[in-house]
Amino acid sequence: MSARGKARTRALEVLFEAEQRSAPALEVLRARREKTDLIVNPYTMDIVEGVLAKQATIDEFLQTYAQGWTLERMPSVDRIILRIGAWELLYNEDVPDGVAVSEAVALAKTMSTDESPAFINGLLGRLQKLKPSLLA
Template sequence: MSARGKARRRALDILFEAEQRGTDPEAGVSSRRTSTEQVINPYTVEIIQGVVAEQERIDEILSSYAQGWTLDRMPAVDRAILRIGTWELLFNDDVPDRVAVSEAVTIAKELSTDDSPDFVNGLLGRLQQLKPTLLD
């Protein structure tokens, strides 16, 4: 697994944990740095800071285009995967669009339900198509 792939996984862990506990994801990074020997990749921090900064917009976009699904109804891990994927797709020009979608689908295959990869792929694929209009 690439360094960026590992960074995405760590960011997913931290974002998921923070949502479940009702805590600040950035505090989760600090906590891991002080209470464990985990090395936190700078890209993990960039993802978390980006998702936190853009979460309101990301959630609005996901809510608008997730046909038949509210954010609350989605599995929590899918919600975190989609937030990361949406942030990479729309707000991080360093990641090619197809890579953002592909990485999110791969994580969904490994960590979520059997239906999640298709759902993640479909939703992020739709956002990729609409990207020029979503960022106006």
């Protein structure tokens, strides 16, 4: 797995733990660093901070374009993978759009249900097509 792939996985773990514990994500990340010898890839920080900074807008896009699904109804891990993928797709110019979508799908394949990769691919693919109008 690439360094960025590991950073995405770590960001997913941090954001998931924060949501499950109702704790601030940056506090969860800080605690992990202090309690272990964990060295945090700077890209993990970029993802966590980026998702937190844009979460309201990202959630609005996900809610609007997830046909028949509310954010609350989505499995937590899928919701967080979608947030990471949407942040990379819409707000990180260093990641090509196709890579953002395929990396989110890869995360879903290893971390979620059998149905999740197709759902995540479809929703992020929809956002990718609408990207110019979403960011206008």
